[in-house]
Amino acid sequence: MTSDRLKGFVVPVLVLLALEAGARITHMKSDSLAAPSEIVMAFGEAVADGSLLQATRDTLVSAFAGLAIGGLIGLLLGIALGMIPVLDRMMEVTVEAIRPIPSVALLPIALIAMGFGYRMEIVIVAFACVWPLLIFTRAAVAGIEPRLIEVAQALRLSTDARVTKIVIPAALPRIFIAFRLAAGVALIVAVTVEITINPLGLGAAIMTAQQALRPDLMLAYLVWIGIVGFVLNAALVFAQQRLFGRAAMVEEAR
Amino acid sequence: MRNKILWRLVSFAMAAGFVMLWQMIANLRLVSPVFLPGPDRAWASLVRGFSTGDLSEKLNGTLWHMALGWFLASLAGIIFGALIGSSKAMRSYLAPTLEFLRPLPVSAIIPVAIALFGLTQGMALFVIAFGAIWPTLLATVHGFAAVEPRLYEVARALHMSRLAVIFKIALPSASPDILSGMRLSLTVALILSVVCEMLAGLDGLGHWVLLSARAFRSADLFAGVILLGVIGYVTALMMEAVERRLLVWRLRGH
Numbered sequence: 001m002t003s004d005r006l007k008g009f010v011v012p013v014l015v016l017l018a019l020e021a022g023a024r025i026t027h028m029k030s031d032s033l034a035a036p037s038e039i040v041m042a043f044g045e046a047v048a049d050g051s052l053l054q055a056t057r058d059t060l061v062s063a064f065a066g067l068a069i070g071g072l073i074g075l076l077l078g079i080a081l082g083m084i085p086v087l088d089r090m091m092e093v094t095v096e097a098i099r100p101i102p103s104v105a106l107l108p109i110a111l112i113a114m115g116f117g118y119r120m121e122i123v124i125v126a127f128a129c130v131w132p133l134l135i136f137t138r139a140a141v142a143g144i145e146p147r148l149i150e151v152a153q154a155l156r157l158s159t160d161a162r163v164t165k166i167v168i169p170a171a172l173p174r175i176f177i178a179f180r181l182a183a184g185v186a187l188i189v190a191v192t193v194e195i196t197i198n199p200l201g202l203g204a205a206i207m208t209a210q211q212a213l214r215p216d217l218m219l220a221y222l223v224w225i226g227i228v229g230f231v232l233n234a235a236l237v238f239a240q241q242r243l244f245g246r247a248a249m250v251e252e253a254r
Numbered sequence: 255m256r257n258k259i260l261w262r263l264v265s266f267a268m269a270a271g272f273v274m275l276w277q278m279i280a281n282l283r284l285v286s287p288v289f290l291p292g293p294d295r296a297w298a299s300l301v302r303g304f305s306t307g308d309l310s311e312k313l314n315g316t317l318w319h320m321a322l323g324w325f326l327a328s329l330a331g332i333i334f335g336a337l338i339g340s341s342k343a344m345r346s347y348l349a350p351t352l353e354f355l356r357p358l359p360v361s362a363i364i365p366v367a368i369a370l371f372g373l374t375q376g377m378a379l380f381v382i383a384f385g386a387i388w389p390t391l392l393a394t395v396h397g398f399a400a401v402e403p404r405l406y407e408v409a410r411a412l413h414m415s416r417l418a419v420i421f422k423i424a425l426p427s428a429s430p431d432i433l434s435g436m437r438l439s440l441t442v443a444l445i446l447s448v449v450c451e452m453l454a455g456l457d458g459l460g461h462w463v464l465l466s467a468r469a470f471r472s473a474d475l476f477a478g479v480i481l482l483g484v485i486g487y488v489t490a491l492m493m494e495a496v497e498r499r500l501l502v503w504r505l506r507g508h
Contacts, residue, residue, distance in 0.1 A: 008350025032369030093265040094272055100486030102445045104460075105479045107452070108467030112475075113289045184357055192361040196449050197464075203362070210365035218369065222362050229357035 034216035039223065042216035051205065052221075056228065059201035062118055063183075063190040066125025071182055074130040075175065078137025079163060082171075088138065095134070103128035103189050107197060121193045121200065128189045129182040136178030140171035173244040180236040187229055202228070291473040296480060299473035313481060315458035316447050319375075320485070323382025324443040328436050331387045335394025336420055339428070345399060356392060360385035360442070361449060368453070378450035385446045386439040393435025397428025430501055437493045444486055459485075 016036045022028070023035030034042075046052035081088040081095075103124050110120035148170060152162045168175075194203025202225050209218035273293050279285060280292030291299075303309025338344045338352075364381055371377035401424050409419045425432075451460030463478035 005350075007346045011347050011351055012354075032366065089261045090265055090268045093262075093269040096487070097269060097483070100490060101479060101483035102441075102448055102486055104445055104448050104452075105463060105482040108463045108475055109289070109479065112467045112470060112472070187357075188359040188361065191359040192445070192449055195361050195364050196452050206362060206365045210369050215369060218365055222366060225362040226355070226358040229359055230354055233357040 030215060031213045032215050034219055038216040039219045042214070043220035043224065046205075046217060046220060052224065055202045055205040055221075056224075058118075059187070059190050059194065059203065060228075062121040062193075062201065063125055063186040065118070066122045066190065067129050067183055067186040069122065070126030070129030070186075071133050071179060073126070074133030074178075074182070075137055077130070078134045078175075079141055079167060079171075081134070082138040082141025083163075083167065085142070088142075099131055104192060104196065107193060111197060116198055117200065121190060121198050124193050125186050125189045128185050132178045132182040132185060133175070136174050136181075137171060140174035141167055144170045176240055176244060180233075180240060183236055184229070184233060187232060191225060288470055288472060291476055295473040296476040299471075299477040300480065303474070303477055309462070309477065309481070312457060312459045312462040312478070313485075315456065316444075316451065316460065316482075316485065319378055319382060319447040319450065319456070319458060320440075320443045320489075323379050323447065324386050324436075324440055326379065326383040327386035327439055327443065328390050330383065331390030331435065331439070332394050332432060334387075335391045335432075336398055336424065336428075338391075339395040339398025340416075340420060340424055345395070349395070352392060352395070356388060360388070361446065364449070364453065373454035375456060378447070378454060378456055381450055382443050382446045386443040389438035389442065390432065390435040393431040393438075394428060397431030398424050400431070401427045430497075430504065433493075433497045433500065437490070437497070440489055440493055441486070444482070444489070448482065 020036045023033075023038075028035065043052075081091060106124050106127055107120075110123050114120040114123065144167060148166050149162075152166045157165065190201065191203040194201045195207055196203075198204065202221060206218055206221040206225065209215075209221055277292045277294065280287065280290055280295075287295075300309065338348050360381075363384055367377045367381045367384075371380060405423050405427065406419070409423055414422065447458065448460035448463075450456060451458035452464045455461055459478050459482055463475050463482070466472070466474035466478060
């Protein structure tokens with residue numbers, strides 16, 4: 001296992017060394033590439049003047065706000081559609097018609113309705129986050145062991161109690177998987193919106209670095225965006241394993 | 255069966271109800287018509303766009319970007335995925351790097367691509383292909399790694415060449431994974447096509463919706479967004495049909 005771990009580092013390290021050597025030997029002056037050492041320097045610079053942290057905060061605030069709003073909407077709709085099959089069948093065409101609209105297509109609408117800033121970005125992220133939660137929650141709720149529902153009926157639980165005591169706990173492992181997927185989507189959509197149009201956060205910072213012909217800073221931001229995505233995903237996978245253990249793994253394999 | 259059709263009709267009626275609600279909101283001007291055109295105006299804009307050929311040209315542009323990028327990504331994803339997935343050594347050296355790159359918001363590569371290629375078609379194709387390769391690549395690696403080991407033993411006993419093993423055993427066995435990866439890639443390709451068209455001003459629906467928004471032509475904007483939704487829907491449907499067609503053998507059992 002440890003030797004496998006080490007093997008994983010071989011390729012990235014070799015690539016970095018080759019890039020560094022190539023840049024040194026050719027005395028590269030480029031608008032699009034930079035030696036790894038320069039990238040590290042630019043990264044340190046951006047950390048030191050606080051611009052990196054500020055940009056990271058802006059992106060994460062938008063991504064999480066959108067995730068919270070869109071996720072909640074998706075969760076509630078998913079529970080409703082999963083518990084009431086009649087409603088599910090009635091809404092089928094509507095859901096199928098809205099879902100395939102690519103989130104970035106809403107960008108211009110959000111732009112003219114709200115202008116630049118957090119709000120338009122949060123709305124677009126929220127739209128993108130509705131679907132994973134809606135689809136997974138609906139399937140999870142509809143797939144709950146029928147005997148649990150019968151028990152709830154026998155106990156004459158109210159609808160509230162049925163949702164909070166039976167449905168949500170039973171569906172939680174799959175809902176968490178949906179949440180994890182949605183968190184990844186939220187970050188991707190937030191960065192995409194920023195790169196495309198919104199002068200905010202990491203996406204805007206990397207675009208500015210490109211336009212300022214600072215390849216070192218641009219690549220530093222690229223690596224940092226990769227790290228943020230990786231850490232977010234790793235943290236959620238870890239939380240999933242801690243919270244649900246094998247239950248979540250089994251569900252995912254399905 | 256009749257019941258199913260009936261429910262489908264009810265569901266369509268429901269969706270029609272929502273469109274009527276939208277029309278009423280627009281007629282009563284609850285939302286300024288600058289932001290929200292009625293469905294009648296969006297429809298009129300669609301018809302006008304297709305009769306003058308403006309919109310069909312943009313539609314072709316987007317479909318072309320998306321299809322070409324997706325094709326390149328699928329081809330490269332399957333080839334590299336097969337190479338990495340079929341060798342245990344390659345897997346242990348490369349899989350960690352791939353896992354690190356997987357959660358990277360791919361749109362972050364756009365500034366780098368712009369620095370390398372400028373605001374050109376080539377840039378767009380590079381970004382779309384780079385972004386769309388990941389789902390297919392990772393699914394192919396997974397599919398190849400999960401091939402029943404006894405099949406390889408059979409291949410060895412039959413003295414099959416490595417190419418024969420790949421084409422006769424591994425590829426068919428991994429095809430369900432590969433196809434579901436390609437379906438995800440398709441969604442990514444559409445999103446990135448729209449983003450690249452917006453950023454680089456390339457002929458396509460992305461550019462069209464952004465221009466319409468900037469000129470406050472909300473009917474044209476909604477027409478473009480609706481078309482993008484239709485593209486998403488139709489391509490997903492086609493992919494599903496292909497999957498069902500190609501994977502018929504799985505349902506029959508072995």
